[in-house]
Amino acid sequence: MILSGTFTFEGPRSRVWEILQDPAVLAKALPGTKTLTKVGEDKYQGVMKVSVGPVNAAEFAMSVELKDKVEPEKFSLVIDGKGGVGFTKGTASIALEEQPGPVTVMTYTSDVQVGGKIAAVGQRLLESVGKMMTRQALDALNKELKSRL
Amino acid sequence: MPAEHRYLSARVARNEDARLLTGRALFVDDVQLPGMLHVAFVRSEHAHGRITNVDVSAAKRHTGVHAVYTAADLGSFQKPGPVLVTPPPIPNLIFNGCTQLPLAQDKVRHVGEAIAMVVADSRYVAEDAVREVVVDIDPIDAVVDLEKGLAAGAPLIHEHLESNVAAHVVQRKGNYVSARTKADTIVKRRFLYDRGVSAPIENRAVVVEWNDRSEEMTIWDTTQAPIPIRNGLARMLGLLESQVNVIAPFVGGGFGPKIMMFYPEELLLPWAAMRLKRPLKWTEDRQENFYATTQERGQVHDAEMALTRDGRILGVHDVFLFDTGAYDPYGLTIPINSQCTLLGPYDIANYESEFTAVFTNKTIVTPVRGAGRQHGVFVSERLLDLAARELGIDRVEIRKRNLIGPDKFPVNHEIMFQDSAPLIYDSGNYLPTLEQAADIIGYETFIRQEQPARRAEGRYLGVGVVCYVEGTGIGPYEGARVTIEPSGKVRCATGVGTQGQGHFTVFAQLVADALGVDVEGVKVVTGDTREFHWGTGTFASRGAVVAGSACHAAAMAVREKVLILAASLLSVTKEDLELSGGRVYVKSAPERGFSLGELSGKANPLRGAVRPGTEPGLESTAYFGPDRGSTASGVHAMVVEVDPETAMVEIKRYVVVHDCGTIINPMLVEGQIHGGVAHGIGNAFYEQLVYDEQGQLLNASFMDYLMPTATDVPPIETAHRETPSPYNPVGLKGVGEAGCIPTGALFAQAVEDALAGSGVEITEIPLSPNRLFEIIEAAKT
Numbered sequence: 001m002i003l004s005g006t007f008t009f010e011g012p013r014s015r016v017w018e019i020l021q022d023p024a025v026l027a028k029a030l031p032g033t034k035t036l037t038k039v040g041e042d043k044y045q046g047v048m049k050v051s052v053g054p055v056n057a058a059e060f061a062m063s064v065e066l067k068d069k070v071e072p073e074k075f076s077l078v079i080d081g082k083g084g085v086g087f088t089k090g091t092a093s094i095a096l097e098e099q100p101g102p103v104t105v106m107t108y109t110s111d112v113q114v115g116g117k118i119a120a121v122g123q124r125l126l127e128s129v130g131k132m133m134t135r136q137a138l139d140a141l142n143k144e145l146k147s148r149l
Numbered sequence: 150m151p152a153e154h155r156y157l158s159a160r161v162a163r164n165e166d167a168r169l170l171t172g173r174a175l176f177v178d179d180v181q182l183p184g185m186l187h188v189a190f191v192r193s194e195h196a197h198g199r200i201t202n203v204d205v206s207a208a209k210r211h212t213g214v215h216a217v218y219t220a221a222d223l224g225s226f227q228k229p230g231p232v233l234v235t236p237p238p239i240p241n242l243i244f245n246g247c248t249q250l251p252l253a254q255d256k257v258r259h260v261g262e263a264i265a266m267v268v269a270d271s272r273y274v275a276e277d278a279v280r281e282v283v284v285d286i287d288p289i290d291a292v293v294d295l296e297k298g299l300a301a302g303a304p305l306i307h308e309h310l311e312s313n314v315a316a317h318v319v320q321r322k323g324n325y326v327s328a329r330t331k332a333d334t335i336v337k338r339r340f341l342y343d344r345g346v347s348a349p350i351e352n353r354a355v356v357v358e359w360n361d362r363s364e365e366m367t368i369w370d371t372t373q374a375p376i377p378i379r380n381g382l383a384r385m386l387g388l389l390e391s392q393v394n395v396i397a398p399f400v401g402g403g404f405g406p407k408i409m410m411f412y413p414e415e416l417l418l419p420w421a422a423m424r425l426k427r428p429l430k431w432t433e434d435r436q437e438n439f440y441a442t443t444q445e446r447g448q449v450h451d452a453e454m455a456l457t458r459d460g461r462i463l464g465v466h467d468v469f470l471f472d473t474g475a476y477d478p479y480g481l482t483i484p485i486n487s488q489c490t491l492l493g494p495y496d497i498a499n500y501e502s503e504f505t506a507v508f509t510n511k512t513i514v515t516p517v518r519g520a521g522r523q524h525g526v527f528v529s530e531r532l533l534d535l536a537a538r539e540l541g542i543d544r545v546e547i548r549k550r551n552l553i554g555p556d557k558f559p560v561n562h563e564i565m566f567q568d569s570a571p572l573i574y575d576s577g578n579y580l581p582t583l584e585q586a587a588d589i590i591g592y593e594t595f596i597r598q599e600q601p602a603r604r605a606e607g608r609y610l611g612v613g614v615v616c617y618v619e620g621t622g623i624g625p626y627e628g629a630r631v632t633i634e635p636s637g638k639v640r641c642a643t644g645v646g647t648q649g650q651g652h653f654t655v656f657a658q659l660v661a662d663a664l665g666v667d668v669e670g671v672k673v674v675t676g677d678t679r680e681f682h683w684g685t686g687t688f689a690s691r692g693a694v695v696a697g698s699a700c701h702a703a704a705m706a707v708r709e710k711v712l713i714l715a716a717s718l719l720s721v722t723k724e725d726l727e728l729s730g731g732r733v734y735v736k737s738a739p740e741r742g743f744s745l746g747e748l749s750g751k752a753n754p755l756r757g758a759v760r761p762g763t764e765p766g767l768e769s770t771a772y773f774g775p776d777r778g779s780t781a782s783g784v785h786a787m788v789v790e791v792d793p794e795t796a797m798v799e800i801k802r803y804v805v806v807h808d809c810g811t812i813i814n815p816m817l818v819e820g821q822i823h824g825g826v827a828h829g830i831g832n833a834f835y836e837q838l839v840y841d842e843q844g845q846l847l848n849a850s851f852m853d854y855l856m857p858t859a860t861d862v863p864p865i866e867t868a869h870r871e872t873p874s875p876y877n878p879v880g881l882k883g884v885g886e887a888g889c890i891p892t893g894a895l896f897a898q899a900v901e902d903a904l905a906g907s908g909v910e911i912t913e914i915p916l917s918p919n920r921l922f923e924i925i926e927a928a929k930t
Contacts, residue, residue: 054852084280087194089288113843115260116194117436120849 003130004109007138011145013098016106017072019145020094029140031133034059042066048081052122052129058085072096079112086116106138156658156668157879160816164669165399165653175398177354177369182428185356186215188418189275189431191265191282192440193257196293196510196844197304198286200255200264207281208267213274216425217282218266218417220254226420227251230411231381234480236316237569243317247307248478249513251413251420257286258306258475259512260846261440263413268421268429291510291844295449295470298507306475306508315477316506320488320564323499325455328464332455336535340450341913342524342893344472345836346442347517348856349648351401352433353442355414357422364388368395368419374409374686376644379678381411382419390682393419397676403648404828405516406443408688410478414441439849443479444838445517447472447509448487448524454532455499460540460547464499467491467528471506471521474513481506482567483514483521486620489572490525490890492562494579494616494782495551500564510844516688518828522619522890527914530615530894534901535910544898545587545614552579552616566778567689568623574780577808578872579616585868586784586806587614595788600902609793610801611903614786617891621781621809621883622694622874626774627684629696631660631703633711633767635753637731637746639664639671641703644684645696646676650885651817655693656700658813659879663704664711665728666745673700683772690781690883693813698773698877706769714752714767715743779874781882783807785826785891791903796922798834798900800863808870810882818884819867825888826865831857832889833896837915855917 009016019025023044027036036046044064049057060083069075074095081088090112097105114126122129168174191203205217220227230248253262265282269275292298292306298313306313329335356369366388372378372395379395386393400407418429433442452467471484488502537547553560555578562572587593595612603610629643641660645652657671674680684696712723715733719726719741727736734742743751745767753765788802805822812818835855839847848854873880893914900921901911908928913920 054850082283113845115196115843115845117849119841119845119847120260120436120439121852123847124853 001114001126001130002109002111003134005134007106007108009104009106009142009145010101011104011149012102013072013096013104015145015148016096016104019141025141025144029137029144031136042069052118053125055085055118055122058118059083060088086114086118088112088114154662156662158812158815159658161654161658161668161814163651163654163817164657164673165651169399176351176401177356177371177398178432180356180369180430182356182358185428185430186268186270186425187272187275187430189267189272189279190263190414191267191279191284192437193253193260193262193264193286195257195286195288196260196291197306198257198288200253200257200284201287202285203265204283205265207283208278211274211278211281213270214267214278216268216421217278218252218421219264220250220252223251226385227254230478232480233409233478234482236481237485237565237567239318239320239565241319243314244481245307245310245315247315247476247508249413249476251416259510260844261437261512262475263441266417266421268425291842293509293511293840293842293844295447295472295507295509298509299505306510313508314505315473315508316481317504318481318484319501319503321501322563323464325464325466325499325501328499329455332463333458334536334539335453335455336532336539337453338531338535338912340452340528340531342446342448342527343915344444344447344838345832345915346439346444346838346854347404347406349402349404352435352438353407353412353414354432355418356428356430357418358428359422359426361426364392366393366419366422368393370395370397370415371400371407372397372409372415373403373407373646373648373688375646375676375678376682376684377409377686378411378415379682381409382416385416386419386423394679397646400646400648403646403687404518405445405520405688407648408515409686410443410515435851436849439846439854440512443513443515444474445483445514445520446523446832447514450524450528452528452532454536456536456540458540460536460542460550462495462497462551465491465497465529465532467502469504471504472509472511472514473506474509474511476513477506477508478513479515483516485565485567486521487524489562489564489566489620490522490618491529493526493529494553494577494618495529496553511840518825519886519890520689522617522886523832523893526615526617526891527894527897530891531897531912534898545583545592548583548616549580552583553577566620568778570777572620573777574618575874575876576872577618577780577782578870579782582782582806582808582870583616583784585870586786586804589806589866589868590614590786590788590802590804592786609791609903610788611791611899611901611905612786612788613895613899613902614784615891615895615898616782616784618780618782619690619883619887619890620778621690622775622881623689623691623778624695624774624776625685626772627696627699628681628770628772629699629703630681630768630770631700631707633664633707633745633749635746635750637670637744639666640674641671641700642674642680643696643700644681645687645692648687650692650821651814652692655697655813655817659697659701660704663701663708664745666731670731690885690887692885694779694877694881694883695773695775697813697881698879699771701879702771702773703769706771707767710752710767710769711745711748715748718751773877775876777876779810779876779882781807781809781884781887783887785895787895787899789899789903791900793904793925796918796925798921800830802866803863804866805888806868806870807884807887808872808882809884809887810874811871811880812869813881815869818869821884822867822888823865825886826892827857827862829889829892830862833893833914834916835861837917
């Protein structure tokens with residue numbers, strides 16, 4: 001599944017970068033995140049709860065690694081999730097560009113493979129759920145950003 | 150045959166329906182035993198990968214869990230399963246047999262492959278514990294597409310092989326190369342057929358009880374072949390065959406995948422029951438059925454037909470790929486069926502067919518109703534349609550010109566059939582069948598009047614007419630034991646399993662006619678190895694032909710015993726006697742005689758010895774093994790209406806004229822045909838398994854996998870023709886698969902005809918409204 005798009009944060013790039021690297025903020029912002037802790041340099045582990053169609057509140061043990069960091073321009077993520085109803089595995093890359101305002105335009109693209117029961121029965125809904133969760137997360141992060149400015 | 154047939158060819162109501170309709174019939178999941186534990190399986194979520202670790206520690210600690218087994222626990226029981234069907238002796242045949250292990254070890258090769266087995270107090274607890282088993286798999290790129298799987302550098306599914314080739318076979322008849330040089334025209338296309346599931350109402354289920362005192366095992370199994378399962382399991386478990394009893398009770402649909410697969414679940418429950426000394430039950434859920442029960446139909450054909458300008462077929466050349474899935478336990482039955490069925494009812498003197506079976510990271514492929522015959526029919530019928538259009542010959546006419554004449558039988562096609570015997574058509578009468586089907590559907594009137602009239606109104610109606618020939622009723626053999634009990638009731642035990650075909654009625658009809666008793670008074674027992682333990686199983690449209698012939702033979706042997714004993718007691722000759730109304734009596738003096746029950750008592754006296762050369766009772770066991778299968782045939786016709794904007798297709802009429810030899814019970818034959826046609830319509834326009842590039846099955850539920858419903862299947866008009874088979878005494882041919890074999894080819898022709906003039910050409914099945922829409926749009930550009 002490929003999800004990509006752009007999103008405009010209403011704040012400067014340095015502050016956007018800051019919240020994107022803060023597990024406490026991310027845990028609050030990413031929908032379904034139950035825990036997210038830093039376990040090493042650029043390495044995070046957590047538990048996410050996801051509902052996709054008939055698969056309700058499925059828990060995934062997630063590990064996320066940040067790579068290719070060029071502060072404050074871009075970074076990529078390696079995602080590995082495992083749960084009782086399937087797995088998810090993939091990469092995402094994120095680029096940030098500051099524009100007058102100042103606002104920050106994020107360009108993101110992710111290629112995630114989803115397998116197991118969640119793919120088998122939730123296929124039709126995966127993409128729309130993925131898009132919805134991305135939008136919710138970005139909105140929440142933007143709200144957090146604005147509250148800090 | 151006895152002189153009087155009261156029941157043969159009669160519409161006898163089914164003996165089994167009272168039990169089925171009142172819920173008294175036993176299905177495997179109905180079996181409840183004291184102390185029974187429940188099993189669930191940990192299955193692979195990856196289509197292809199290396200197992201690096203399986204951690205069952207948390208699952209073992211789970212309350213209510215009795216055992217968790219992985220490959221490491223199985224010891225010497227962990228062996229690849231048997232190759233079930235040995236490939237036929239074809240020169241230069243390559244076959245790489247790779248069969249599945251009870252539990253995956255080192256590698257997984259398809260999503261849903263069993264990795265661990267959890268035994269718990271309830272299925273609920275077992276499923277919870279399954280989620281606590283941690284399986285680490287390093288994914289490997291999956292082989293999904295057949296051609297990519299054969300390309301250099303493709304990931305190897307079985308690493309001891311040099312490629313993903315499971316088999317390679319070439320069969321030739323005549324000389325196609327030289328026939329081609331004489332052709333006025335060559336039609337050539339690529340044809341695709343994709344996968345579906347068999348979708349039985351009842352999924353698979355196994356219950357096992359090991360009696361540690363008597364050292365006997367009883368297995369209730371939804372198998373189509375209880376006897377081979379018993380024999381194989383006994384061998385694998387180190388038991389005598391007589392220590393193992395397999396019962397296949399009522400089964401809610403077989404369709405092929407419930408054949409003697411030695412599925413992991415079928416092997417592991419008996420193994421574990423002996424260790425745990427507790428009865429065990431596993432019932433497959435629908436998700437598991439999509440992953441772990443075998444499937445069929447992925448083939449890619451590159452075929453051409455050489456013809457004269459007056460539409461006579463000079464020869465056919467076909468090269469195809471066959472998707473065998475991750476393992477190939479069923480040998481080459483399917484692709485050889487495709488190869489043989491392509492010849493159809495036509496006189497094709499020159500034929501060359503080459504196939505490559507390819508391993509893929511998908512569920513194992515074994516026969517599903519039709520078993521490859523669909524593909525052969527699709528290729529030859531589509532080629533004929535294309536040739537007809539190119540040559541300006543009517544579709545029905547081009548078929549008529551190529552049919553094998555009734556005086557040509559037996560026809561030897563000089564290639565090997567799936568039963569390792571040469572493909573020989575025993576009998577047939579094709580032209581009247583085709584004419585009758587065209588007549589019933591009103592072909593001429595339709596194309597001359599109705600179709601143009603509707604088209605003028607802006608409606609797109611089309612008609613299709615296709616032929617098929619089906620090899621049925623193959624050996625090796627089946628048996629039956631018929632007993633007249635002192636009550637006068639008759640018992641007939643046979644080894645085949647039953648999945649709704651009506652065996653309790655058709656076998657009873659054959660026995661009742663032989664013995665002159667009421668059909669309701671014949672109790673048929675099937676699928677219980679304690680009752681009858683020689684035989685093979687229910688597959689290849691062979692139940693009625695082979696087991697039916699055995700029931701007939703056993704009943705005729707009992708009839709002979711009745712005549713001998715009664716003649717002796719009445720001091721008359723056998724020829725003086727008649728069996729009717731449950732009695733044997735002197736024809737000229739009907740009051741002189743015995744009821745069969747009374748005679749049964751006299752055949753088993755409390756005083757007086759059994760004389761040499763005689764046996765007690767009125768009982769006989771007989772076997773029937775045909776040298777080769779009998780050849781059924783038929784013609785299907787259909788009228789469709791296509792909405793060119795939505796690409797929705799409505800089937801307005803469906804006609805089946807078929808010839809399955811002597812018909813035992815027309816009502817049950819029609820039932821088989823109706824079910825088959827529904828199955829075929831599903832294959833043609835609704836059902837398709839969708840895998841992504843990594844081998845994930847994306848529509849593994851009935852939410853997304855579309856089955857035809859009652860509203861999608863029109864009333865089916867049937868006509869029966871009977872050309873008896875010379876290969877069995879009653880003249881029987883099989884009919885179980887007939888309904889679904891030509892449906893894809895027919896649907897394609899009818900839809901194409903409805904859209905005639907649009908440039909739409911259908912070379913693939915299944916279609917769907919969406920796919921058909923794409924084809925219609927593509928034809929516009």
